[in-house]
Amino acid sequence: MSTTIALAAAELGKRYKRGWALRGCGFELPAGRVAALVGPNGAGKSTLMALATGLLTPTTGTIRIFGDQPVRSGTHPKLGFLAQDKPLFRRFTVAETLHAGRALNPTWDQAYAERLIAEAGVPTQARINTLSGGQRTRVALAVALGRRPELLMLDEPLADLDPVARDEVMQTLMAEVAETGMTVLLSSHVLAELDGVCDHLLVLAGGGVRLSGDVDDLLAEHQLLIGPSEDSAGLFPTGSVVESRSTGRQATVLVRGAAPVDRPGWVAHEPTLEELVKAYLRSAGKAKAVAEAVSA
Ligand SMILES: Nc1ncnc2c1ncn2[C@@H]1O[C@H](COP(=O)(O)OP(=O)(O)OP(=O)(O)O)[C@@H](O)[C@H]1O
Numbered sequence: 001m002s003t004t005i006a007l008a009a010a011e012l013g014k015r016y017k018r019g020w021a022l023r024g025c026g027f028e029l030p031a032g033r034v035a036a037l038v039g040p041n042g043a044g045k046s047t048l049m050a051l052a053t054g055l056l057t058p059t060t061g062t063i064r065i066f067g068d069q070p071v072r073s074g075t076h077p078k079l080g081f082l083a084q085d086k087p088l089f090r091r092f093t094v095a096e097t098l099h100a101g102r103a104l105n106p107t108w109d110q111a112y113a114e115r116l117i118a119e120a121g122v123p124t125q126a127r128i129n130t131l132s133g134g135q136r137t138r139v140a141l142a143v144a145l146g147r148r149p150e151l152l153m154l155d156e157p158l159a160d161l162d163p164v165a166r167d168e169v170m171q172t173l174m175a176e177v178a179e180t181g182m183t184v185l186l187s188s189h190v191l192a193e194l195d196g197v198c199d200h201l202l203v204l205a206g207g208g209v210r211l212s213g214d215v216d217d218l219l220a221e222h223q224l225l226i227g228p229s230e231d232s233a234g235l236f237p238t239g240s241v242v243e244s245r246s247t248g249r250q251a252t253v254l255v256r257g258a259a260p261v262d263r264p265g266w267v268a269h270e271p272t273l274e275e276l277v278k279a280y281l282r283s284a285g286k287a288k289a290v291a292e293a294v295s296a
Contacts, residue, residue: 004031004066006151006183007052009209011061014047020207021047025061027202027212029185031150034177036194037187038277039204040285045187046084048204049153053081065151077107080149084156086140090129094122094139098146105147113146116172120165133160141169145176151183152176158193170197191274203277205284211276219270224279225253227266235261243279254279 005028012025022044029035037045050056051063054070062069065076075081088097094117102108117124120138128136137160144152152173158166174197176182185202188194201218203211211218222242227235232244232251240258244251254271261268271279 005029005064006031006033007063007065007185009048009061009063012048012051012058012063013060014044014051014056015059020059022051022204023060023207025204025207025209027209029183029200029202031066031183032177032181033200033214034174034184034198035186035200035202036198037185037202037204038189038191038194038281039187040281043204044207045204046155049081049083049155049185049187052153053079076151078150080144080147080152082137082140082144082152082154082157084159086136088128088136088140088143091127093125093127094131095124097128097139097143098124101143101146107148108146109148110146112148113142116142116145119168119172134162134165137161138165138169141172145172148180149182150180151185153185155187156189157186158188158190166193191277195273198273201273201277203280205281210280210284215273219273219276222254222256222271222276223258223260223268224271224275225251225255225261225266225268227251227253227261227263231263231265235263235266243283245282 007029009025009027013023014021039045047056051058052065052070053075054072065079068076070076098110098113101113102110117139122131122135122138128139137157141157158169161169173184177184199215201211201213201215202209229246229249229251232253236253236255236258240255242254242256244253
């Protein structure tokens, strides 16, 4: 049975006036996954989401939602999007906001949107411009979920929420995923928030895809090895080392796909999601610094 792909990119690139934000990006996000989109500031996460919604058009390559190329005239009917700046009409009340959602979306589920607002404790007669940042996020989420999307993209949705509201929002999302099989692509800088929630990972850095795949597979493919610094040179096959760091006499090395190291003084374990992502981000950062130094 072939897997349905919710979001796919091939040779995807976007160049702004200042230069390339994304270049040569390729990945596939299978339907039903909850995917974390991580990368440093300026990695191109928001650009990727804007390309998927059709707000931007690619300079090179393609991006597809359930096989379709986005069009500028409107978001794909299966796609819901919660942008980083949560654009809502500030003079509307919450009730008017939901009313607009109903008018604009043929798949709108009013009862569900109202339930999400009630669970968030946001008064329906309040104007959007009188709400706190966190309350606005809850309204924007209700609008995005009210469309009953099959793919929901959220650009840093948890950034302005208090810890309790974060848990509530994640629970709402997970309940929807469990009930409908919705696919989620969630960008965040807080890796601890994603562990245990996301089963798929997409790491962007320096405008390119550094790592993508199901979290369990990626963790199993990597080993984090700790041993004596003086002993680490040449111990691992070229090309398998993602990152090698030394602190005093101890070396910490993340390797991919290499055979187990059976050498006195070395211990190996499967990395955590946070260890894996940070190692890829640090190594991309170092590669960028080297490239800038060479071209300077
Ligand atoms: N409208 C624009 N015009 C010119 N350059 C842009 C524009 N939007 C983004 N960029 C640049 O493209 C790159 C990627 O930006 P983008 O906002 O997609 O990154 P991001 O990963 O979402 O960052 P953050 O984590 O800070 O939100 C950055 O270098 C940014 O300065």
